[in-house]
Amino acid sequence: MTMSLPQFITQLCESGLLTTEEITAFLENLSDASPSVDDLTKQLIEHKRLSLFQAQMICEGKGKKLLLGNYLIRDRIGSGGMGDVFLAEHRRMERLVALKTLPTNMTKNDQSIRRFHQEVKAAARLTHPNIVTAYDADEAGGTHFLVMEYVPGQDLSAYVKSQGQFSVEHALTIILQAATGLKYAHEQGIIHRDIKPSNMLLDNTGTIKILDMGLARIDAIGEDQPGTALTQSGSMMGTVDFMSPEQAASTHAADYRSDIYSLGCSFYFLVTGKVVYNGPSIISRILAHREHPIPSLCTSLAEIPSDVDIVYQKMIAKCPEDRFQNMQEVINAITNCELMQTELSSPILQKPLDVRQLESLPSDFVLNSSEGTAFQQITQEYNRTGKWGWILTAIASASLLLLAGIVFKSETPAGTIVLEIDQPELAGAVVNVDGQQKLTLKTGTSLERITIPADSQFHSLEVSQKGYETFKKQFILKPDREESVRIRLKPLTIAENQSHSETENYALEFDGKSSAVELPSLKYDGTHPFTLEAFIRPQIPENEYTIAVALMMGAVNFRVAVSNKNSDTRFMLTTDIKAGKHVRLISDPCVRPVKAYHVAAIYDGKAIWLYLNGKQVQNPVEKYNEKNEYVPSKDAISLDLIYPTALFQIGRTSRTALINHRFRGLIDEMRFSNIVRYTSNFTPAKRLKTDAHTMALYHFDAVGSDILKDSSGNGHDGRIIDARWVKVDDELNVINPGNN
Structure with missing residues (x-):
């Protein structure tokens, strides 16, 4: 049945997207006093008052479903074995989030719902730069949903499939970041149990973020009921290729070392573009993980150093006792590889991404993937330089960021930048480090000390004062060292009128x-x-x-x-x-x-x-x-x-x-x-x-x-x-x- 204009407007009002007054004002500004539903829809989309997804939902009479509790649904941005994912906005805070609705089979009884909230509560305590943050969990109209940090990025599975494998050293940096995030989670008593490339997101700063932390155990609730453990093709089909032998036998038997196994299998995929063990069926691949010899990377890739191959093979040893026993051991082994002693690079791939394949996507967060939740966006390069070793200290420092400011624990390596100021006009100037205000100068003649992480990466310093050019400098601090910077600002009247000298x-x-x-x-x-x-x-x-x-x-x-x-x-x-x-x-x-x-x-x-x-x-x-x-x-x-x-x-x-x-x-x-x-x-x-x-x-x-x-x-x-x-x-x- 075709929707009439009054019905469309009623649906639009009930959705909460626009008020009656806003709709009336919009209609009055149209050249056509009596537009068709199609014409009005096109106009609303062109003027960015509705997304295409929102318009489709309203035309289907589902406008009320665009509001879940305090969250207004903007777009459907993906789906997988763990449910549908939407780009949403908190109505009062106006914060964009990723909202994941859970399938009914995961919330079909009180026990499952209690388990869901317990796991989400545990996951929400994880605050780490390599883990996607869980903000909230709620229920509205019988729909249970999880609210997560919205991170524009692309999952590593889609990345490799569209662009080709990573170089060895870049894959090592990725695994190192993931291992650092998992180490933190393990220390909080949380095992992921579903580590795979599609659950690792490369965000638009080049940082790796682990997805669905804590949700694998929620998904495992159904294991207690016959016929469910190996029938969730959307999830399991993408999981067995990275699953440890002991986890395939029983999810409850998996411990921290199972995540290490999965991370090793992910490394193999990143550098080869293939899974470790292939086979025509789920069962054949599970058996291969348990029984087949571990393939050496040296036989697949000539450029693989032997020490890297040794680390990888130990990560995916058949018996948990033969693997690294915790993520710190993995981190130590990776950082000791010879490749990690060279200059840090950003994770550039060896084959191009076909951007035209992405143009039809409604959003840039999540796509449907055979391996579960997949992320896809055009991201920025790693914007960092330095030595390989900076990654650990940078992540350790960043993990201490609090919403109210920056707190540095005593064990964090730190250094001091000393500002040498002898310009009285700078009283009241604002000093920012890495984009955050650190202090306001009380006088223009002083020595000011600022303590920041000594993490071997570049930091930016800016000193700004009205009427003067902003002073900018980038620097690297070493632990327990002081870096002196002499501050001198140039008046804008001079800077703007200063002509280029033909002789200089x-x-x-x-x-x-x-x-x-x-x-x-x-x-x-x-x-x-x-x-x-x-x-x-x-x-x-x-x-x-x-x-x-x-x-x-x-x-x-x-x-x-x-x-x-x-x-x-x-x-x-x-x-x-x-x-x-x-x-x-x-x-x-x-x-x-x-x-x-x-x-x-x-x-x-x-x-x-x-x-x-x-x-x-x-x-x-x-x-x-x-x-x-x-x-x-x-x-x-x-x-x-x-x-x-x-x-x-x-x-x-x-x-x-x-x-x-x-x-x-x-x-x-x-x-x-x-x-x-x-x-x-x-x-x-x-x-x-x-x-x-x-x-x-x-x-x-x-x-x-x-x-x-x-x-x-x-x-x-x-x-x-x-x-x-x-x-x-x-x-x-x-x-x-x-x-x-």
Whole structure:
């Protein structure tokens, strides 16, 4: 039966989404005084007054179901063996949450309901950065539901299936984070019992969060009743591939070591893209876990170090007594692996995510998965650097965060930053560390000490005062050490009117080893034209290939590179538009000696162009074919598979690549634009300007700072890592190199 307009409006009012007054006002603003239900629905969706899901529910006469207690349902964002999941909003607090409704078979009697609330109460006590927080559990209209932290992210199972396996070291960081969260849960007396890739979420900061903590035991209630334990295909089908032999025999017999087994099986999946034991049926796979020899990773992957294989095999030993006996032992074993002694990288994958497969999703939290609850969103890269060992201290420090502030226990390694202030005008200035206000300066002449975690990761310091430029600095603290910072703020009247000196120009010098600049907030998703331009003077050793600027995520990338083969220095624009499909545009050899070049790399939605000093490179675009040869190609190029939160890097490929092709030379004046800047030969301006199409602009003028300031006004400041400020002339020759 087709719903009439009055019926639709009645349903809309009863849903609680809009009041009668709001609906009346909306109707009065429509050009059509008597719209159809379809037209009104479209208008409400276009004006973001309703989601598509809400509109569908109202049209089906189910508007009342959009309100569960204090929570207003916005969208259905997934389902699995543990129930449906919705994106919801608390009506009074206006906080977005993930709301999971439980299946009736899990709450069909008083005993099950009591068990549900007991388990949720225990899980809600877990406050840890690697565990999704449970906020609330309630019942409304006969529907029992769990309210959880809403975390935009993607579960590791979906991640690997869409993009390919992780590199070994990145998988180790993931397992290390999960082990740290599980160690905390185990110390609180909670065993997960359902650890698997689809229950580990990679959030939009690169942090691993464990899902459904404590709910596996609720799901196990049905084991006491015949015929239920192995018939929940949505849950069990995705679980047996990561389940320990003793847990398969009896869930009640599983202890902490069962979680260790499941975590080891998850590691195997992350690095191979396969489960440890395969088989045609659930029973055959259960028996394989119990009886088949443990497959060595060294036979599957040549790059697996032997010490990593030993750790993995001990994690999934058949007998619990032969495994690590607790998560601390797992953590110690992983951190002692040789790979963990190298520089920390972010978890970039080896194959691209097909973003087009995600466009039809109504939300970014949960998808239906054969392995239960699955999460899917375009996430940001790990925005951290340092040594592998920082993960433990960073997570340990973060786990002490309280809602009312930050409390650091005495056992937490700590350091002190000392602010040296001798500027009377700064009385009343606000000091923030990592985005949180720490103190207000009482006078402008003092020494102020702030104690923060010494966790080997970068911290940010900001001192702000009205009428002055904000002072910014990034630093790393070591335990029981003091870091002194001299604070001096520049009045805005001077900063705004200070003109660029034509006689004093500066650039960043990259050493080809550790130098880089990260642009953490500048994003490009490949769906619109793009121009990247900069003044670059390479100093590339013989027979080397380096990256000047790169945007990459997995196998999809956009890079400006420089090579020096047989004393021929060439610029090139390269891109991998999907796994195994490499395209490049390479210049003729540069005139020697090689000086500064204005390089403009352009993508117009179908093709790539390259300009050197304003002249278009006329060589054909080449693609890499199946015969491992570069051949001319006129195929259309599409970059829309670029992961939308891929991180721009200056001076290197990424923070993750084992072969990083770091740049050696100087870079100055860089601009990113969302249009095709040049369509014919031109004369490059010595100093680039910002306009409505500028995504970011860097003049490289902030001498001595570790922040590369974005002069476009868009706030995309970069973080300088080990690059050196040098005074240069117009050809980027270093002036008085010993004095820089």
